[in-house]
Amino acid sequence: MVGVTDFPFLSILTLFPLVGAAVVAFIPKTRGQLAKAIALGWSLAVLALSIVMWIAFEARGDRFQFRESYQWIPTWDARFTFAADGIALVMLMLIAILVPVVILASWNDIDETQRSVPVYFALLLALECTMIGVFAAADVFLFYVFFEVMLVPMYFIIGSYGGARRQYAAVKFFLYSLVGGLFMLAAVIGLWVVGGNTFDWQKLSDVSAAFDTGTARWLFLGFFIAFAVKAPFFPFHTWLPDAGVAAPAPAAALLVGVLDKVGTFGILRYCLSLFPEASRWFAPAALILGVIGIIYAALLAVGQHDLKRLVSYTSIAHFGFIGIGIFAFTTQAGTGAVLYMVNHGLATGLLFLVVGMFVARRGSALVSDFGGAGKLVPVLAGVLFFAGLASLALPGTAPFVSEFLVLIGTFTVHKVYAVIATVGIILAAAYVLWMVQRTTQGTLNPMLVAVPAMHKDISLREKVVVAPLIVLLLVLGFYPKPVTDVINPAVEATMQDVGTTDPAPTAVANGKVAP
Template sequence: MSDFPFLSILTLLPLVGAAVVAFIPRSKAELAKLVALVWSLVVLALSIFMWAAFAVDGDRFQFHESYPWIPAWGANFTFAADGIALVMLMLIAILFPVVILASWHDVDQSKRSAPAYFALLLTFEFTMIGVFAAADVFLFYVFFEVMLIPMYFIIGSFGSGQKQYAAVKFFLYSLVGGLFMLAAVIGLWVVGGRTFDFAELAQGAGSLDTNTARWLFLGFFVAFAIKAPFFPFHTWLPDSGGAAPAGAAALLVGVMDKVGTFGILRYCLSLFPEASRWFAPAALTLAVIGIIYAALLAVGQNDLKRLVSYTSIAHFGFIGIGIFAFTTQAGTGAVLYMVNHGLATGLLFIVVGMFVARRGSALVSDFGGAGKLVPVLAGVLFFAGLASLALPGTAPFVSEFLVLIGTFSTHKGFAVVATLGIILAAAYVLWMIQRTTQGTLNPALTEVPAMSKDITLREKVVVAPLIALLLVLGFYPKPVTDVINPAVQATLQDVGTTDPAPTAVADGKVGG
């Protein structure tokens, strides 16, 4: 079964689905939605089969496929997945059906085409799968750039507020980052033996000139830091997250932003090991600043969607310190954080979208006491908020704990400062809950008919799988960590670092 072309089929399936949905007449919106949902469920089913076929104790990269593309450049359609890529592919497969169902009524048919919107969502899924499945640097770069197009049109055409400004800002930031990467990709091709094959480039990574490797590292890192985004490259995210439809925003911060952290793990660390170690202190500093800075900004936000966007910037700081701590615990925690953040923040964005759709406003000040009218929906928002702040018993707690304990063993100062982010997370999440659903009922809410409708059956189906996964992985993350661990250990071997030796306590003395 491992010889089955999982990755190429998985990549192409959403693109074929997008073409089918796009050709459905605008007047048959319900059919377009149903086809898009069923198609995404087929992708999910295939992803589950691929997960079952992955051998945890097998080769680092599995499901390898390679087809000729541009022989003169040494570029091929090469696909392969390690444990890190596999869990991200599974996250994509889970989130897209949920988002499609959550977006069922997001398109006003009198103004926009529902088939076009859902075709764009499936096109976006195609590019996301391609990014994580690619094992050719040039192919990765192509997917990295192409994924901007569907999200640009989703934000600019189907968003709200300053949607055109947000779409252009999102596109320009990402495009500039892509130009840095393009320069680095060309440089890597020249000095790396005129090949784009990741395995060959990684094998010869140690032979690169030190200064050349550091410049190439920077080219890749800037592109990935913008995409993640890390401080100070973050300013596009609150605008894009605030303007995008709630479901698309869940994909933006739940999946697309992970391309940045995945790229650092896969390409920066493995292809430029010495440069990664050399730049680590600066990367750790930026990550910690991002945790505190974004959390402080989140506390003062009055727009729910912008608030959730700022919380994501803070969370990416934790992922950043987990990556550059260079320990197995922190690295595994960082990858697990990528998965758990996608689930928790995806749920939070979707539930916020349900509130915004009912109220017709994303402003916190337009709510107040909403839990008295929609108690079940308010309870789901409360759970999503607790998961986002990494409450013990929810999945993000496990990943955050691993990141902090793994970082503390090598960089105590950074770990201690990062823990302040946990306190601030409690402040901005609980303050949001208090102002939105608790306290005195805002009389204006009683005049909005939609606010009298509590969570519907469709909405229950949307949130149930995410809640279940956040609870299951909060108590039993082993199935995921078992897949992640070998890939993280192999990446640390590429970097040339090892876990610090544990201290032992004997005869009342602490020794090394």
């Protein structure tokens, strides 16, 4: 293939935000406005390039496109190899959309007298670089490098710019991820030894069938633990509520919206494709973890008093859905899981951002500190309601499509799990509606009236922040085909790697849900 696909999209997309981070970091502290403007412009340029890449991607073409490979450490055959399949492409697109939104949402969040504004935005851009790199890498070593380095900017964002208990949350976040990462490191080295001294994903995937069964299971476990901590799946999830509460709300949106997807993406790309037999062997356990996660996290979400903690728990429940979608091993459920990754990024991202707007006004994240807020800030309350509905997968919003696909895809092979998971939907309705009702409906909390900021409804900047996410959630709710077309071939290829065959496929190929 000659032409536009030869353009080194992925390496430029990875490096460009890093350059931006360096530029922004060197802007003097006193020029905070300039730093914000440059960071926003930079992230919009990344978005523009990503859109070009999206258009250049041929949905019916090769599984991996935009492949680039440069020599790095010949001794270990570790290379800068980038390539994107449909799954990676939609995640890259999600990053490119969320980062400018998050930058705009963070506009006034940083207290200039306390903390350096340019450094915060530089960290966001550095984080974007590592996030893009982790999805674009097609070399296991390179993937691991981005996977670990990704922790550093997020650690400083939580630790330096977060709320109360930020130190504790930052260290917990870092240690949990690092511990998972070190298990993966051992597995990566092991994979290199058994895979014929190479890190190239393609080569490893070609020889993966020949791995010794026992060895492959251990290696699978090493990768899986790292990804399960990252995602996070029950019972490796306890870091997320703390990090979600302590992080600034926009950064938390990125954390659950994108960073955590690295876990599920990694399971699809590395666990399933490189260790197919082990994946099938571990699937029952993973499905059970997923189902427990859905119910357990949803129950905890119902009982939360802190808005950000509540959203974090909903996120864990959603990751349970993604988990069963992946390990059901049907194309339908797999497509649903990947679509869920995108939609969850949009919906939970929006929810976190709106909650952040409420928290910024009230100065507290406790549900009991609100009450009847809809009378003071009707539009903002409406956005919260919409974000909540999207998050509970109301038909007409994008998450409905993905949740439905996951459930029917799972139902065809594992009826019991699908049925239990459905209970999670009811619980989701409970926690979302209760949360919306207690904060925005009912009698007006007199304490709330005394807070001057609570009288300011959504500002123009905030409208610009939420608008693209709302539009996307609605459009993908009615017409998910552009995304499913890209995802489907990659998911089919992954399922082929696992070696499972779909039971009598129901019609989703054209992206519409079967009646």
